[in-house]
Amino acid sequence: MGDNNVNLPPGFRFYPTDEELVVHFLHRKAALLPCHPDVIPDLDLYPYDPWELDGRALAEGNQWYYYSRRTQSRVTENGYWKATGMEEPVMTSSTNKRVGIKKYFVFHLGESPSAIKTNWIMQEYCLSDYSASSSRSSKRKSDYSKWVICRVYERNGDDDDGTELSCLDEVFLSLDDLDEISLPN
Template sequence: MDKLNFVQNGARKLPPGFRFQPTDEEIVFQYLTRKTFSFPLPASVVPEISVCNYDPWDLPGDGEEDRYFFTKNEAKYQNGNRANRATCSGYWKATGSDKRITCPKRSKDTMGLRKTLVFHRGKPPNGSRTDWIMHEYRLVNSGTTSSNNSTKNSDLVQMVNWFLCRIFLKKGSTEKQDEEINQPRAYGFVNGDDDDVGPSSSSSSSCGSSAITESTSNGLDLDHEQTSVNGFNDFPPYLYQ
């Protein structure tokens, strides 16, 4: 399992034609759960990093794609449990309600929670909202045999200290990385709706399926900019024949 390592210098580098597009269930039960209990991962495609040590546009990886990171919860205060979400230029602010993520094949007592956060430039509470979005996944346990619907999110107990974060620019955003660094300004959401903050949708799959998918156009993906990754060339020799 560990031989499938696609992380280089803290960034994900997949062979041309492949994309990492996991569902919520795959993120929680194939990656986060395995990371939490030190089981082998399906593939080493998610680097470990302290997300809040970076502004979102400075994180490793391709800013045009969703980026995934394992990170640990850092307390804001030494004697408290409140998470530190501040970066050099701003802070991550939670929005909406946490989404529960379950799997029929798993115990009902263990589930995932997905928290949505929006990046704000400046200092709270007067920061300027941007189009940078984070989905923060954590593994929780209800500690009871009650059904999921009868247990409040506030009663769920977080397991260990690992999170898996998906960071991306809101779909349809006109915000560019260079503009974000050189010309700071506030950006509103396209629809002005907190609930419409999801990434581009991916095809649904079962909680046990692979999260690495092959993406081609007419059988070939000719738009990939990588030249060589792990011995894979951008275009195989037969394309030139």
């Protein structure tokens, strides 16, 4: 984290949108431009388990933010981050152009295949090809494909209970429907 964070005003809150994370933070980091205030630290995430981020990453509520180098290995000391396969484009609100991609990961304790899925979620933001190529025309040296910005949080476990109850309701309702079916003799 840069030295500029010591001069933050009282009441400073960090609740960026996806667009703000990509355009105002990640793009500037990748273009080697200064970001004021410099509040998001560089962190090699992968040696750390998610509960070890406190004090290392920028914390706001139950969310942690940091820059990391893009890597294929997402293994930590006690587990690994597994991609969910879900990706969302990050669009600008003004021109509706794609500037980034948000990928989702879930932390698993232990080693595959016996690892236990946890409630820890990581959203990894990377620049899209469009935003990187449109800025590459500048003479500055850039790191567009090397950096990502991550948002890590622990999902509330209460959400899962409601989903399971809903699934059970569907099963019981379908069993009720079975009673109404008459089979030919």
